[in-house]
Amino acid sequence: GKALWTVSEELRGSMNADDFRDHILSFLFLRYLSGNYEKHARDLLGGEYPGPDAPLALGQTPLQYWYEKNPQDVATFETEMNNRVHYVIKPEYLWSHIAEMARTQDGELLNTLQQAFKHIEEDSFRNTFRGLFSEVNLASDKLGKEYRTKNEMLCIIISKINEGIADFSTDADSLGDAYEYLIAQFAAGSGKKAGEFYTPQAISTILARIVVLDSQDPTRGPRQYMRRVLDFACGSGSLLLNVLRQMKDSKGIGTLYGQELNITTYNLARMNMLLHGVKDDAFKIFHGNTLTNEWTDIFNPNDLKKIEFDAIVANPPFSLKWNPREELAQDPRFGNYGLAPKKAADMAFLLHGFHYLRDNGTMAIILPHGVLFRGGVEERIRRKLIDDGHIDAVIGLPPKLFFSTGIPVCILVLKK
Known part of the structure; x- marks a missing residue:
């Protein structure tokens, strides 16, 4: 290198x-x-x-x-x-x-x-x-x-x-x-733009090690097999590959799923999978918008047939401004919780992933510290997740860990 x-x-x-x-x-x-x-x-x-x-x-x-x-x-x-x-x-x-x-x-x-x-x-x-x-x-x-x-x-x-x-x-x-x-x-x-495609290796490894553990009893160590793993803002795919690496002593993973909006980074991710010896039928990477749920082949609009994942990892863009359409308020992903504010889509990303998590699955997501204490609708979403027992752990990380921002971040671990 x-x-x-x-x-x-x-x-x-x-x-x-x-x-x-x-x-x-x-x-x-x-x-x-x-x-x-x-x-x-x-x-x-x-x-x-x-x-x-x-x-x-x-x-x-x-x-x-x-x-x-x-x-x-x-x-x-x-x-x-x-x-x-x-x-x-x-x-x-x-x-x-x-x-x-x-x-x-x-x-x-x-x-x-x-x-x-x-x-x-x-x-x-x-x-x-x-x-x-x-x-x-x-x-x-x-x-x-x-x-x-x-x-x-x-x-x-x-x-x-x-x-x-x-x-x-x-x-x-x-x-x-x-x-x-x-x-x-x-x-x-590349400074600020780096956040589009890169999660520092040490943080990536923490997320990967968390989600491969047996979700009901982590002391039992990594699971033997996971059928599906998702990163819905996958950048160059390194987080997904890190999960695969953590499963090297087991039967592995059926299929890796990744979604990425940036076309350049989407291509980097597809190359990265093949370069690491992942066969073309063992991963699916889609180019499209996660928040508007454009990957309809996988995330079927008919929610009765929804696909679910054993593990979900993500490092979505921090506090992304978005402009949700009114009908998104009825979207099954957000309906029970509410829509994240226009000025910060952090909770929308979290709820998207959580909706597709299996009952015995684990999700680990990197978000800015602000999601832990901001008020309004974000507070209501946070309160419901806590009251329903879905927040398994909150891991605070120090500032200046990312190339793209100096702000402190946290890892939220969620389970159903």
């Missing part, structure tokens, strides 16, 4: 930090998918996989050579790869080939990379990842005024990144850790 951060410091140049973040994280993601794919291809093909003595053409990768020599076996090979790793990448779009094009300053690098991103978004996975690279604009003037200068800039960036990660193994842990490290570093440099 540190080696990559050094590279990004060297290369940033004319690009702002957000644009550069999206580029470098996307390239890291391509490197992970490619390395994992080639490792499994080597296992699958065994002695057939071209070795160091194979007569490769200049710039050709072993898998490209195998495809060329065995066209009749390609379909069977890809079907088996799909079964093993849940995706397929054509050899010309693998990182090893892209990096070789960059090293030899191939004039077609930019075009090939654009095709590779489109291929991964639309063809690689059984579940399409449409728009996964939508924030990475390879045609941007920030890379150069004309195609040739853009292509040259990409050659430099990719060669440098390739040097920075040359010693990385292809396993999900090391590249996943590098990805999270870079997200943390970019968050540190």
Whole structure:
């Protein structure tokens, strides 16, 4: 991670930090998918996989050579790869080939990379990842005024990144850790905006450890299995991944669910899941507004069929201003409690999550300290939650823990 951060410091140049973040994280993601794919291809093909003595053409990768020599076996090979790793990448779009094009300053690098991103978004996975690279604009003037200068800039960036990660193994842990490290570093440099996508690791771990415990008797330790876990303001997905990490010695988690309003961060979360080895059918990340409940496939408006979660974690935006429509007062999520005030949606986020918590589930949410003592409707919501016995714990945290704000925060733990 540190080696990559050094590279990004060297290369940033004319690009702002957000644009550069999206580029470098996307390239890291391509490197992970490619390395994992080639490792499994080597296992699958065994002695057939071209070795160091194979007569490769200049710039050709072993898998490209195998495809060329065995066209009749390609379909069977890809079907088996799909079964093993849940995706397929054509050899010309693998990182090893892209990096070789960059090293030899191939004039077609930019075009090939654009095709590779489109291929991964639309063809690689059984579940399409449409728009996964939508924030990475390879045609941007920030890379150069004309195609040739853009292509040259990409050659430099990719060669440098390739040097920075040359010693990385292809396993999900090391590249996943590098990805999270870079997200943390970019968050540190982006001040207030960092809150959109980053929960400091130490706080994330506290929430994750709380929700995995047996909800009725925490002294029994972590639960053996959780069917569903939700983060309804999931940022880059690190909180969900932390919950998964805390369950590593058990049977794990059926499906991770995340919702995120910011498109860039939504894409970071989808990449982050795959980068940490979470299979495409073991998570669902949705781009949309939590407060207006836009994820209708999961949160069915017919409340009799509502989905429920074993654990819910969240670090929603603090004291977000919102403008609830009148009919939201009848929404089953808020009806028994009241609508959070327009100046601060904190309680609306809390009630959204709590509504979908299973009877024996646990929810842990980070909120500003103000929710503990503000008056008006927030006081009434707080009073009802306490009277009904739903507040399991309040954990006060000191100020200056977040990049995005200096205010003190608290963790509320809720159970039904």
